[in-house]
Amino acid sequence: MERYIDIRLLPDPEFPANLLMNALFAKLHRGLVGWGNNRIGVSFPRHDDGIPTLGKCLRLHGDQQDLDNLMARNWFCGMRDNILVVGPETIPTSKVYRCVYRVQAKSSPERLRRRYMQRHHTDAQTARQTIPDSTAEMLTLPYVNIGSQSTGQRFRLFIAHGAIVEKPVEGSFNHYGLSPMATIPWF
Template sequence: MLHYVDIRLLPDPEFPEHLLMGALFTKLHRLLVEVQACTIGVSFPGYRETPPTLGNTLRLLGPEPDLTRLMENPWLKGMRDHTEVKPIAPIPANAAHRPLRRIQVKSSPDRLRRRQMRRHGLTEQQALDRIPNDKGARVRIPFVTLSSTSTGQRFPLFLELGPPISATEKWSFNTYGLSNSTPVPWF
């Protein structure tokens, strides 16, 4: 049976909710990389597309022993004053299942031009002719801002919630707790 843990962000007058969620999610991602966990998924019960928000709760989903090991790890150090961690509980049997996946948006014309110049040996003007400034994609879906451990750069991780679908037997997630093939219980 699958279980879950809710980690709720507490209101803080000094830090906006989205900043705290970014810090919390970055810490989780680093831990999932470190322990090479592929059985832990995430969801955001407060996910809304209008206005785009992930809400104030990060829900971890997975087998109870894996969640227990994860929560015994001191990964929340530095976040304890900003979070409330609920006890591990079983997922309701009647929970719907929905895909939650990363959407990669080609939003920066400058970055796309630099890539064209590097890959195809184009001049700056040729790249500008191919990719004008108005070619940047704009999306209005929730995202979390992460910091890359390898490059140090900050980037948005856009998340798209799909419609309810059938649950799958296979339970496999990447180091962001996301999957293109495994829907997560949504309740």
């Protein structure tokens, strides 16, 4: 990866930044799905896990040709008044790296019970005693609310920024621009 593009959210009196980020990220996801490329990574340079928020900047990482091809697809149509696109720019030379990846919570005890009943050939009451409601895992990571293209359901896509490392790891990114293995430059 040699280049990046920052897409910064502009202040809007009608919509808070998190709603604009949800819309921007959903459009990016549709753009990446339509393009079918797995060489664009994303990061959120102003994220804050303590609040939690992804901030007001979505950064795209990739090679010049891949970034040009993605931006030519006009995937952010309808958001031009809400964003400022900066770049492509060259990634600074002194860099460190990190993974930006999806984290899925085990938040549905009911789903876990159904799975338990299938695996252990047991009844619902036994499953409920084995897996109480208190087993639901609550994450405190930043997230975007996004709609599934396949099921139509809305869900929270929790995003974690991994530990900073000094060596890059090559790999592919999913249609959200995330990867549990491949790193992006962090600056």
